[in-house]
Amino acid sequence: MKQGLSTKETFVVGLMLFALFFGGGNMIFPPSLGQAAGTNVWIAIAGFLITGVGLPLLGVIAIGLTGSDVQTLGSRIHPVFGIVFTIVLYLAIGPLFGIPRTGTVAYEIGVTPFLPEGMAKNGMSLFIYTLLFFGVTYWLSLNPSKLVDRIGKLLTPALLAILTLLAIKTFATPMGAAKAPQPAYQDSPFFKGFLEGYLTMDTLAALVFGIVVINAVRDKGITNSKSITKVCIQSGLIAAAGLALVYLSLAYMGATSVDAVGLQSNGGLILSKSANVLFGSLGNIVLTLAITFACLTTSVGLVSACGQYFSKILPKVSYSVIILILTIFSTVIANFGLTQLIAFSVPLLTAIYPLAIVLILLSLIDKIFNRAPEVYAVSLFLTGIISIADGLKAAKIQLGSLYELFDAFVPLFSLGIGWVVPAITGALIGYVIALIRRPNLKTKESH
Secondary structure, eight states: OOOSOOHHHHHHHHHHHHHHHOOHHHHHHHHHHHHHHGGGHHHHHHHHHIIIIIHHHHHHHHHHHHTOOHHHHHTTTOHHHHHHHHHHHHHHHTTTTHHHHHHHHHHHHHTGGGSOHHHHTOHHHHHHHHHHHHHHHHHHHSOGGGHIIIIIIIIHHHHHHHHHHHHHHHHHSOOSOOOOOOGGGTSOHHHHHHHHGGGGOHHHHHHHHHHHHHHHHHHTTOOOHHHHHHHHHHHHHHHHHHHHHHHHHHHHHHHTOHHHHOOOSSHHHHHHHHHHHHHGGGHHHHHHHHHHHHHHHHHHHHHHHHHHHHHHHSTTSOHHHHHHHHHHHHHHHHTTOHHHHHHHHHHHHHHHHHHHHHHHHHHHSTTTTTTOHHHHHHHHHHHHHHHHHHHHHHTTOOOTHHHHHHHHHSTTGGGTOTTHHHHHHHHHHHHHHHHHHOTTHHHHHTO
């Protein structure tokens, strides 16, 4: 029985994790942030890196340290919460948005530049592409035990090579100078960048991909919990370093792109036009390859992870049948188009992202409060009140004076992170409740 993985094997797992996180959507948001933030790009990207890199890393570490899946973590509050939150999370990063987005992003950025305008807007071309895309996803997802070899050794090196070309060219020959920041990034660029990191969905995905890493390590014959935790931390650091470098270069690309490509409505257009400027006629081919590999690896990881979870809670349905249903359903949803998917996802992500953040952070420090369920419950309850209000606000659902009340009495609510103080307050209140109910709680901690 193996006691641990070699450095090379750990690196391959880290590359797999990087590729699972780095989907097409991740390529869209940093250039858009960079162009909008302008001269404030580095402050804004610092906030983005917290939610787009730092928190996903903590999520993987949390899963590795506990050896638990997200449902087990959620059950520390209550078994019903564990099940409901996990299902909502898997649906959000899976068939409702995360998986379909991989297909639409790959099509709209990697394919439409090569199509005549009429054909690009034709729904049939999107349908044919997504049918092929998710067909390949289904085939690659059929055997989860081969995920490391197929992604870590095959697809990821190709993706990294292309991203490296883009990064080197971006810094070696900047397209222009950064401009003045747009209104959203003038006053609070850090917090705006922090919220933009939600759109990557990587903190949510970390709670899923952490188990993918654990299973990949176990498939290599490692069963010792300390060794598994060590690989999770090391591979998480490798993935985080890769993500941070790519995000920094893409944000810089966006910030310096205005003179060359003008102000664009989304990161996809910034990328495609910038690639053309940087690489000439080959630019869009380079970008197409990068987008296709990025979207495909994430799609495979999400389908595989969702398939394994739903086959566990639906034991009478085989894994292969579930992933077939997932890919067919995702094909249908993808054909609503990228704009509609993003519009639907923002309120949902705004509502559930803070819950995932608080759950991860509490699980990392739960030895301090002896894993008292009261701490989890009160903290997440107060977090949920604010995050759901934020989600409704993002959906432009009017609740009248409630928003004004929160603005007046909840710190940071106007910045979109009003859940922070209630989460901390809830944890403290929960701890006091736990001490009252179990006076020997503090004594137990010291042993």
